Amino acid sequence: MSSIHLKNVVKRFGEVEVIPPLDLEINDGEFVVFVGPSGCGKSTLLRVISGLEDATEGTIHIDDQEATSMPPGERGLAMVFQSYALYPHMSVRKNISFPLKMAGMDQNEINSRVNEAAKVLNLSDYIDRKPGQLSGGQRQRVAIGRCIVREPTAFLFDEPLSNLDAALRVNMRLEISELHKNLKTTMIYVTHDQVEAMTMADKIVVLRDGYIEQVGSPLDLYNKPDNKFVAGFIGSPKMNFFSGDVAAQYNADSIGIRPEHMDSSTESGKWSGVVKVAEHLGSDTFLHVVLDDLGAALVRVPGDMPVTTGDRVYATPRTNELHRFDAQGKTIKN
Amino acid sequence: MATTHTQRTAKLMVSPSIILLLAWMIIPLGMTIYFSLLRYNLLSPGTESFTGLDNYKYFLTDPAFFAALSNTLVLVLGVLLITVIGGILLALLLDQPMFGQGIVRILVIAPFFVMPTVSALVWKNMFMNPVNGLFAWLAKLFGAQPFDFLAHAPLFSIILIVAWSWLPFATLILLTSLQSLDKDQMEAADMDGAGMLAKFFYITLPHMSRAITVVILIQTIFLLSIFAEILVTTNGGPGTESTNIAFLVYSLSLLQFDVGGGSAGGIVAVILANIVAIFLVRMVGKNLEA
Secondary structure, three states, X not given: OOOEEEEEEEEEEOOEEEEEEEEEEEOOOOEEEEEOOOOOOHHHHHHHHHOOOOOOEEXXXXXXXXXOXXXXXXXXXXXXXXXXXXXXXXXXXXXXXXXXXXXXXXXXXXXXXXXXXXXXXXXXXXXXXXXXXXXXXXXXXXXXXXXXXXXXXXXXXXXXXXXOOHHHHHHHHHHHHHHHHHHOOXXXXXXXXXXXXHHHOXXXXXXXXXXXXXXXXXXXXXXXXXXXXXXXXXXXXXXXEEEOHHHHHOOXXXXXXXXXXXXXXXXXXXXXXXXXXXXXXXXXXXXXXXXXXXXXXXXXXXXXXXXXXXXXEXXXXXXXXXXXXXXXXXXXXX | OOOHHHHHHHHHXXXXXXXXXXXXXXXXXXXXXXXXXXXXXXXXXXOOEEOOOHHHHHHHHOHHHHHHHHHHHHHHHHHHHHHHHHHHHHHHHHOOOOOOHXXXXXXXXXXXXXOHHHXXXXXXXXXXXXXXXXXXXXXXXXXXXXOOHHHHOHHHHHHHHHHHHHHHHHXXXXXXXXXXXXXXXXXXXXXXXXXXXXXXXXXXXXXHHHHHHHHHHHHHHXXXXXXXXXXXXXXXXXXXXXXXXXXXXXXXXXXXXXXHHHHHHHHHHHHHHHHHHXXXXXXXHXXXXX
16 A cells, blocks of 8 residues: 655745645555646655655655655655656666665565566666666666666656657656556656646646645546636646626636637637637647637637638637636636 | 968967977987986086996886885875875765855865975974974873874875875865766665665765876876975985985985986886876776766
8 A cells, every 4th residue: 555645744945935734645556646837846745755855844644654754765755857867877777776775685686676677668678788878768767667676655756758859758658657557556746747747647736836726637627627727727728718798798707718618610609800820730720819809819620620810710619618717716616 | 271271381380389399398308318328426527428227227226216116106005095085075074065165165275275395394393393293292281202203104294294285186176076966866866765875885986986086197196206295304214214216316316416327217217107107097097988
């Protein structure tokens, strides 16, 4: 069992409160993603869980065991760093076996575990190379290998894919998801990329300025955001927001509608506007429209709809997929 | 503009400085080799005669030569040992965040700027003097017999003095290397359950190996020719106990006025230094390859 419970955890650097009192439960085997804009405290929170930073207040339980003041090495957690943090003077084999050696494990056991990990991660051909001779993706796998040989209670990932190019990132995303399916170990993953969060997570924790804005499954957050921030942060491209008279029609301070939740037509509709830019992706076309009275908005239309810059289009929001927010930015429940 | 014409002009333009540098090196070396083949004593001027390799024979069979050779090696190794180990420990200390870090670091460098003659005299008269020295006073404070360092442990005393003035150099280079150590690596080692000692031996020390190599190479070059510290403290004595090759060459040519013998010693010293250099580059130089 490897559940992690945070209770009233606070982190201050001097006077600056990076994480205000925060409670969080992470269940056994869950893939939890911390997501938020940069500077929201998600990495700090991960480091507090890992033990690299002390919690200023509050308690952390790992496996129902108080771990608040345990040194990082004793918490049974393994971490993949953004910079990979491989040991440059050691070969891949030595890098991967380092935590086992530190644990004083028998050499035969170390060898068999390292070979097994190398096979799983396709590293067998590079096992005697130094990190400097590997590509970014291979280094990433070595860093993951160093974690899995320990058979930790939970994996911590600190923006592990941000140094990779786009194609490799998609690949590694899939590999990490598969790893989670196979190992069924708890994983905590920090990212600022909401696409990574949506595709990988069992549970997403959206953070802003250290506060947890919402916790839930990816589709929960997409369909039922608690507030305007989550609504705007989750989903790509971003939700359109309107305030003023049009929002008042819906008894709200502001309303939000996703680009994919508007029916569009070239003849008639609720709102009309002029196309400023049309981005043709093939399957879809994204129209940057200046709506009369409402201002700029993004509308997704089918790829075969014949529209170009300067055309007049009409968009009708689907009422049941319209989000309403009050003056504080909270969602008004229907 | 790399045409044949400009290249020839460029070569012509740099030739004066290259010729000057070459002459600067070749003429003294040639003169030394020439003198080393002469029977040439300043006490009997005008009687120089060609003797072939006799000067080398006398120099290499001189019992003082073997003493000087081993003294040179002991001196170099002793100072290297103290400065490298002490430098690593000091660098580790100075890397810790503390109040007044900048001033402390400048203070640490200070001994490096004291001239060898001055530092050796200060050590000789203020620390190691058996009557007035600080060490003698300390010994008497505890009721012990003062120890006459320069008389009874001359080589060790010189090692101490030289190590003191070279310690800042080692500390500084090792400190900069320590500061370039990636923090993430240390944290990864923390996560991997490495303790303080394990982190030092598996992460910090390998990271510093290149800087340690640089310290050893540079210091060896300078330590092979230590002279001032010996001249102002022990004068090579008692007997030949603190004479190194450099001092032996000096005493041959300027105390015994045997220019021929001194020159032969100088050439031998050059050859020895090159042998040491070859060994050093073989042993530690591979650390410098990326």
